[in-house]
Amino acid sequence: MPVNADTDVVDGDVDNVETDGSLPINELFYSLQGEGKLAGVPSVFIRTSGCNLRCWFCDSYHTSWEPTHAWLDLDTIVDEVKDHDEADHVVVTGGEPLIHDETVRLLDRLSTAGYHTTVETNGTIYRDASIDLASISPKLASSTPLPEKDPKEDGQWADRHENQRIDIDALSHLVEDYGFQLKFVTMDQDDVSDINQLVDRLRASTDAVIRDSDVLLMPEGATRERLNERRELTAEMALKHGYQYTPRLHVDLWNDAPET
Ligand SMILES: C[S@@+](CC[C@H](N)C(=O)[O-])C[C@H]1O[C@@H](n2cnc3c(N)ncnc32)[C@H](O)[C@@H]1O
Ligand SMILES: Nc1nc2[nH]cc(C(=O)O)c2c(=O)[nH]1
Ligand code: SF4
Numbered sequence: 001m002p003v004n005a006d007t008d009v010v011d012g013d014v015d016n017v018e019t020d021g022s023l024p025i026n027e028l029f030y031s032l033q034g035e036g037k038l039a040g041v042p043s044v045f046i047r048t049s050g051c052n053l054r055c056w057f058c059d060s061y062h063t064s065w066e067p068t069h070a071w072l073d074l075d076t077i078v079d080e081v082k083d084h085d086e087a088d089h090v091v092v093t094g095g096e097p098l099i100h101d102e103t104v105r106l107l108d109r110l111s112t113a114g115y116h117t118t119v120e121t122n123g124t125i126y127r128d129a130s131i132d133l134a135s136i137s138p139k140l141a142s143s144t145p146l147p148e149k150d151p152k153e154d155g156q157w158a159d160r161h162e163n164q165r166i167d168i169d170a171l172s173h174l175v176e177d178y179g180f181q182l183k184f185v186t187m188d189q190d191d192v193s194d195i196n197q198l199v200d201r202l203r204a205s206t207d208a209v210i211r212d213s214d215v216l217l218m219p220e221g222a223t224r225e226r227l228n229e230r231r232e233l234t235a236e237m238a239l240k241h242g243y244q245y246t247p248r249l250h251v252d253l254w255n256d257a258p259e260t
């Protein structure tokens with residue numbers, strides 16, 4: 001993809017940007033869905049650039065900490081999706097895809113064309129859109145880029161990330177309106193109380209039924225090596241609390257190669 005970095009996209013603050021029927025696209029590729037309830041399903045991935053959070057561990061650094069992208073119009077994006085004629089599932093991810101107004105129009109176009117749509121989102125933004133599966137990954141306290149963890153080493157994003165990472169209203173609307181999964185990146189045992197508290201809070205704030213099997217624990221790890229260090233502990237946490245474990249099939253298969 002051609003590369004440029006826009007300050008507006010860097011900050012995930014695109015309200016005032018004239019997007020003119022296009023989206024900042026970091027990559028578009030065909031792979032197996034690696035995570036969650038649809039793991040293993042052949043899917044086209046559309047990765048938008050720009051994010052309103054800054055998880056220190058973000059495995060898509062060039063959509064968040066240092067965004068790169070080409071602005072592609074919706075016709076071009078949909079045509080590229082259709083080039084992969086084996087696929088009937090599309091995953092719209094990022095960055096945070098729901099910061100962009102045009103993502104709603106893209107989802108409409110994909111749905112009208114007959115695709116099953118999954119949106120990978122951090123759950124801080126609600127949009128009324130054609131979403132079959134809202135794959136929500138709320139960010140735990142352990143994701144906050146404290147100075148000692150920040151890839152840029154200055155801790156500038158810590159407060160903003162911490163203040164924005166949970167929005168109960170947005171989460172409630174997402175689980176009420178769409179098929180959903182709550183997919184938590186887990187570092188260690190300390191995350192469990194954070195997960196339990198959030199699930200309890202969400203259950204109390206919505207009439208939507210949230211089953212334990214809708215709560216997925218996914219080991220942190222952008223590489224095989226790091227995943228190996230966390231998968232067993234994550235599996236044990238899932239067993240102990242009755243939550244579902246999700247692998248990261250693409251990391252097992254292709255490690256951290258781009259476009260996988
Ligand atoms: C790059 S994010 C993009 C979508 C959205 N911003 C979000 O966080 O859900 C896609 C998925 O990767 C997960 N993820 C990011 N970095 C990870 C890491 N180092 N290990 C495991 N999962 C990670 C996110 O939690 C999310 O489920
Ligand atoms: N194969 C594959 N599956 C995925 N599921 C969610 C992904 C994402 O980055 O959102 C992802 C990804 O990057 N690759
Ligand atoms: S919310 Fe998603 S894209 Fe944004 S920094 Fe966290 S993992 Fe990366």
Ligand SMILES: [Mg+2]
Pocket residue numbers: 059060
């Ligand atoms: Mg990924």
